[in-house]
Amino acid sequence: MIKSLKLKNFRNFENKEFLFVNEKNFIIWNNWVWKTNTLEAISLIFQKNFLNKDVINLVNKDANFAFIEIEKDDWKKFSISFDREKNAKKLFINWKATTGKKFIEILEKIIVFQPMDMNMMxxxxxxxxxxxxxxxxxxxxxxxxxxxxxxxxxxxxxxxxxxxxxxxxxxxxxxxxxxxxxxxxxxxxxxxxxxxxxxxxxxxxxxxxxxxxxxxxxxxxxxxxxxxxxxxxxxxxxxxxxxxxxxxxxxxxxxxxxxxxxxxxxxxxxxxASRWETKSVILWLKILETKFIEKITWKEIIFLVDDLFSELDEIHEKLLLNELWSKQIIITSIKANNSNNDNNIIYL
Ligand SMILES: Nc1ncnc2c1ncn2[C@@H]1O[C@H](COP(=O)(O)OP(=O)(O)O)[C@@H](O)[C@H]1O
Ligand SMILES: [Mg+2]
Structure with missing residues (x-):
């Protein structure tokens, strides 16, 4: 489980820390400036670049270096630093230099559900x-x-x-x-x-x-x-x-x-199919991807949802949380879900 995420000069962030105190986390911000960037930072730690952007664009326009760090529930810290001039990145576990392969070996797998996934159908x-x-x-x-x-x-x-x-x-x-x-x-x-x-x-x-x-x-x-x-x-x-x-x-x-x-x-x-039907199918595919990989590999999986309400409605949300009840889920959204008090809601 991810316990916290620290960002420094990553895209439009200067200094920001997120605490994921529960398994189910909602990041709420009703504007268009932070949500995708937050999940992108997490996915980069897990060695997935879901937007497929160059290092150079990850660093804040006014800075030369960017830094992402997550802390796991076993206190291990995984960090990446980006150097704009050298167009390079460095990886660290507990601030000791390491490789992407090592990250993948140790870390959970992540599955991302994002608006772009609609293209699949x-x-x-x-x-x-x-x-x-x-x-x-x-x-x-x-x-x-x-x-x-x-x-x-x-x-x-x-x-x-x-x-x-x-x-x-x-x-x-x-x-x-x-x-x-x-x-x-x-x-x-x-x-x-x-x-x-x-x-x-x-x-x-x-x-x-x-x-x-x-x-x-x-x-x-x-x-x-x-x-x-x-x-x-x-x-x-x-x-x-x-x-x-x-x-x-x-x-x-x-x-x-x-x-x-x-x-x-x-x-x-x-x-x-209608757009609503297509969304439902994509969500189904993502849920099954999670279940299948978990069943075969026994690896923990963390599920990220970008922009929940632009893609899903409350029926979908409830089922998603239900089907993946044992997983850590981090969701960005434009409005808060008030159906469950156990959810950790972070307002940006
Ligand atoms: N390297 C960067 N430096 C500063 N701002 C950036 C950088 N890369 C992206 N941004 C800004 O990030 C914003 C997009 O944020 P995003 O997380 O995609 O928003 P949303 O909440 O809609 O998902 C845009 O305003 C864009 O200008
Ligand atoms: Mg977005």
């Missing part, structure tokens, strides 16, 4: 694929290794396809790459399958988030592959499409062109 499928891959990366150490190997195999297979097209290789050279491709793809699907069944099993939470307004809800994993017979369907696909693959020298069947959708009374969320 509005923009390209690649955001949804990244979402799935990120969860699996965070959960299984081997997943990122398998993924890397897999990408290399695809690259090599495509190279051979090009060589065949250019008459520099014979057609049967592809057999070796088809075999290794198949093996890796099957491994990737095994992990995806674990997550897919988890998401399907927990659809009832989404029903609740949608206030029981929708009777039939389904999580749908979209793929060209027959999930019940992965090996054979990939094999058949590769053989059937070899000539086309050679012409365009790309491998057109792979876990990385898969996608997912949510069916609300048989209608596709991606194509039909």
């Amino acid at each position: 509005y923009l390209s499928p690649s955001l949804r694929r990244d979402f799935i891959d990120d969860i699996l990366w965070s959960s299984f150490e081997t997943y990122s290794k398998i993924n890397k190997e897999y990408k290399n195999i695809v690259k090599n297979r495509n190279k051979i396809l090009k060589n065949i097209k250019d008459w520099k290789a014979s057609k049967n050279e592809i057999n070796f790459w088809d075999e290794v491709f198949l093996k890796k793809a099957v491994e990737i699907y095994k992990y995806r399958e674990i997550l897919n069944s988890f998401l399907s099993e927990k659809i009832s939470i989404l029903k609740e988030l949608l206030n029981f307004k929708i009777k039939n809800i389904e999580y749908k994993y979209i793929t060209k592959i027959d999930i019940n017979d992965i090996e054979n369907s990939i094999k058949t696909y590769l053989t059937k499409n070899l000539d086309r693959d050679i012409i365009i020298w790309t491998t057109n069947i792979w876990p990385h062109i898969d996608d997912f959708d949510i069916l609300l009374d048989w209608n596709s969320l991606i194509n039909f």
Whole structure:
């Protein structure tokens, strides 16, 4: 658990300290100058840069150095200093220099729910694929290794396809790459399958988030592959499409062109849903991300919500606090929640 956060010259802060005395914390400020920056500072300590900004923009415009520090409930202090001129950062545990890897090893994981997440259902499928891959990366150490190997195999297979097209290789050279491709793809699907069944099993939470307004809800994993017979369907696909693959020298069947959708009374969320429904689904996905990573890794998770009321209403808020009752949650918002006296409310 995070006990406190200290900021010095971080973005528009000069000196600021937050005390998180409870598990559930609300940071309330009805203006547009501090909320996201506060959560960004926390996320940087956890080695996530959710706004993807350069060091240089993190330092207050009128200063050369910025400093973020959190103290954990075991009294350990994790700090980062930013140097504008050198465009560099330094990390410390109890003021002893260390590495980002060490931070990740020791610290909890964080999950951030922010307005930008809405893009996941509005923009390209690649955001949804990244979402799935990120969860699996965070959960299984081997997943990122398998993924890397897999990408290399695809690259090599495509190279051979090009060589065949250019008459520099014979057609049967592809057999070796088809075999290794198949093996890796099957491994990737095994992990995806674990997550897919988890998401399907927990659809009832989404029903609740949608206030029981929708009777039939389904999580749908979209793929060209027959999930019940992965090996054979990939094999058949590769053989059937070899000539086309050679012409365009790309491998057109792979876990990385898969996608997912949510069916609300048989209608596709991606194509039909209202903003409120989409918000509910994203929140559901984030809650399940938390539950899944925790289940697999046994790691503690801290949940950050940026700008609660621009994204969620009271039904969502109540369910979120309920579903993640055992987690530390830090929420920024434009108005206070008065439903629970145990919440720590910080007015900026
Ligand atoms: N390096 C910086 N120095 C000074 N101010 C900054 C810096 N970076 C961002 N800001 C200011 O931070 C403010 C945005 O704060 P933010 O936390 O995103 O607000 P909100 O409460 O709406 O989430 C803007 O006014 C911006 O000018
Ligand atoms: Mg904001």
